[in-house]
Amino acid sequence: MSGELVKLLSDLKEPEALAFVEKALGGGVDPVDLLGETKEGMNIVGQRFASQEYFIPDLVFSGEILKGINKMLEPHLKKREEAGRLGKVIMGTVAGDIHDIGKDLVVFMLDVNGYEVMDLGVDVPAQKFVDTIKDTGSTVVGLSGFLTLAYDSMKQTIEAMNDAGLRDKAKVMIGGGQITEEIRKYTGADAYGKDAMEAVKLAKGWI
Amino acid sequence: MEKKWEEMSSDEKQEAQLQKWLSPKDPEGNDLQFQSPQAEKAFKERATRLKDAIQMKKRPDRVPVFTIYGFFPALYAGFTPQEVMYDYDKCNIAWKKYVLDFAPDGHIGPWVPGPGKLFDILDYKLYKWPGHGVSPEYGYQCNEGEYMKADEYDAFIDDPSNFYSNIYLPRIFGALEHFTTPHIADVLEMYGAGLNFIPYGVPPVQAAYKALLEAGNEALKYIGVVGACNNELAAAGFPTFWDGPAKAPFDMIGDTLRGTKGIMVDMYRQPDKLLKAMEVMTPLVVKNAVAGAKVGGVPIVAVVMHKGADGFLSDEQYKKFYWPTFRRVLMGLIAEGIVPFCFAEGGYNSRLEIIRDLPKGKVIWWLDRTDMAKAKEVLGDVACIGGNLPPGLLAVGTPQQVKDYTKKLIDTCAKGGGYILGNGTVMEQAKPENLHAMIDTAKEYGVYK
Structure with a gap:
């Protein structure tokens, strides 16, 4: 039976996956094992997304299935296991910009690849990034932005890190619809990524 | 004798529409008075250049140049986006200044900012x-949001107009929360007809209608100022190159009905309903865009594409959910002589072979992060x-x-x-110096020899 949930989840079989979890819980299967299987399943979803076998709808739908499974598992779990995370990454869409699709993809991919992600949401003031770096000691920060006006917000966020004496403590990656090498230089970021997979690669290199 | 509209081919309709665009009218319907014979000559040259690029029947005299922008004209004129949304004169000044200073071959009209106060009055939630x-x-x-719920497809499919008026509008405009319209079947007989009007006596419904009246007044104020912009620019020699708009049904549902997440989950959980809703929507999109183009006198309809x-x-x-109804929208516009200006945000590399499947010289593909050499190779013989x-x-x-x-773009494309x-x-x-560099280079380096 082991591995079946991995397959159902990674193949995006929603009714089958939920039915399987219900039956397994009824049959006395350890919910921690099931949780492990969902993690493995989501990791495969991430791999398939990276290899362009899956696209955004598939990723979004896998998240929905996972939500359903977690809802069933949660009453049976004492507390969420968060051990074995590779490192902390701070993510957010910069001040003035409320676009979240790209940012959410990066959060998803970092998460399924084993990173603990602090998602600060959208329209995040520079100070909030600074405070979060201080509070968490995270060494990787991802700034997302869709609008061309986000260039200046990214630049200001990185300057705020400088002013707070944190710039050499954390690496900064930027990404979004209109980010190029010129924009990376303009903002003072360490690197930019053109998709969510590159964000994972960058985080791996830095942590 | 002139052929009747319904007897014309789509080729003839397009030619007629573009000819009309080449000879603009003033708001009274008379021939537009240009500022000078030079302005008239420049207008015709610019519009003809764009027309030739679209139709692909002959090479233009040079590469036409066109820019798309959000609030750039405001910032360039020294205003904030907020100022041009609330002070219509500033909007008018800024949008005209942009075109006159940079002199592109066509412009998008002044509709980006929109009347801020109107949105305040209606409490626009989108x-x-x-x-x-x-x-x-x-x-x-x-x-982003689910402004149409997952279980509302049937209501939409059964009666889209009713869904828009009585469910959607109250949801996306706070001031129209209690907006309602009577069902026409209930007033066909005098017997009982009066009962339909009871809702209009209820204060919250009356408040919704009052908000609509106020919004209407504000819209008139807005159009009274900004509405002159396109005509003044035309008189100075600059054609408007965007009207409409139309959208792909998938984007209409995915952007502001079900939302990105909503539509993507629907692709799995209720694909047939999603497909059916897009089908129902298709003729409505065409009808709206054709009507819009008629009002503005600009037969080039902006189709902004997202998902x-x-x-994505x-x-x-894409072939199952996006392209079939999108293609039908495009074909519906083409059949009326309208030129869809399809603005593909992001990359469109993987779609080029698919979107090739349209008649020649009928559509513009405006590409963002697509490989232009590949685009020219795949689309170059069928589309601008x-x-x-x-x-x-x-x-x-x-x-x-x-x-x-x-220069590299011109060499490639x-x-x-x-x-x-x-x-x-x-x-x-x-x-500004970069924009000048782009536009001036096109004018100098882009001359066909």
């Missing part, structure tokens, strides 16, 4: 706008292409870099015509 959720220095942005870009859908998903110059380069690059990029030079996606900020 967007955040400057001073109303985003800072005065930023443009408006969409609030069919590279990465697999090829299989344009775009791609990165807004980031305009924002932080040097004039020389912009000049080099522009201009051969044989069917090409319009311009920036790949909406710019908000740019260095």
Whole structure:
């Protein structure tokens, strides 16, 4: 039976996956094992997304299935296991910009690849990034932005890190619809990524 | 004798529409008075250049140049986005100044800012706008949400108009929360007909109608100022190149009905209903855009595309969910002689072979981050292409870099015509000298010899 949930989840079989979890819980299967299987399943979803076998709808739908499974598992779990995370990454869409699709993809991919992600949401003031770096000691920060006006917000966020004496403590990656090498230089970021997979690669290199 | 409209082929209709565009009218319906014979000559040259690029029957005299922008004209004129949304004179000044200073071959009209006060009155929920959720220095942005619920497809499919009026409008405009319209079947007999009007006596419903009246007054105030912009620019020699708008049914549902997440989950949980809803929507989109183009006198309809870009859908998903109804919208517009200006935000590399499947010389593909050499190779013999110059380069690059990029684009795409030079996606900020470099390079380097 082991591995079946991995397959159902990674193949995006929603009714089958939920039915399987219900039956397994009824049959006395350890919910921690099931949780492990969902993690493995989501990791495969991430791999398939990276290899362009899956696209955004598939990723979004896998998240929905996972939500359903977690809802069933949660009453049976004492507390969420968060051990074995590779490192902390701070993510957010910069001040003035409320676009979240790209940012959410990066959060998803970092998460399924084993990173603990602090998602600060959208329209995040520079100070909030600074405070979060201080509070968490995270060494990787991802700034997302869709609008061309986000260039200046990214630049200001990185300057705020400088002013707070944190710039050499954390690496900064930027990404979004209109980010190029010129924009990376303009903002003072360490690197930019053109998709969510590159964000994972960058985080791996830095942590 | 002139052929009747319904007897004309789509070729003839397009020619007639574009000819009409080449000879603009004033608001009274008389021939527009140009500022000078030179302005008239310049108008015709610019419009003809764009027309030739679209139709691909002959090569234009040079590569036409066209720019797309959000609030750039406001910032360039020294105003904030908030100022041009609330002070209509400032909007008018800024949008005219942009066109007169940079002199592109066509412009998009002054409709980007929109009347801020009207949105205040109606408490518009779909967007955040400057001073109303985003800072005065930023443009408006969409609030992602499920404005149509997952279980409302049937209501939409059964009667889209009723869904819009009585469910959707009350949801997206706070002031129209209690808006309602009577069902026409109930007033066909005098017996009982009066009962239908009881809701209009109820204070919350009356408040909704009062808000609508106020919004109407504000809209008139707005159009009274900004409405003159396109005519004044035409009189100065600059044709409007965008009207409409139309959208792909998938984007209509995915953007502001079900939302990105909603539609993507529906692709799995209720694909048939999603497909059916898009089918129902298709003729309505065409009808709206055709009517809009008639009012504005501009037969080039902007079709802004979002969720069919590279990465958003697999090829299989694109072919199943996005392209069929989108193509029908395009064909519906083409049949009426309208030129769809399809603005593909993001990359469209994986879709080029699919979108090739349209009649020649009928549509413009405005590409953002697509490989232009590949686009020219795949689409070059059937459709006009344009775009791609990165807004980031305009924002932080040097004039020389912009000049080099522009030349490279012309070298790659201009051969044989069917090409319009311009920036790949909406710019908000740019260095004026960079914009001049782009436009002037097109005018000098883009001459066909």
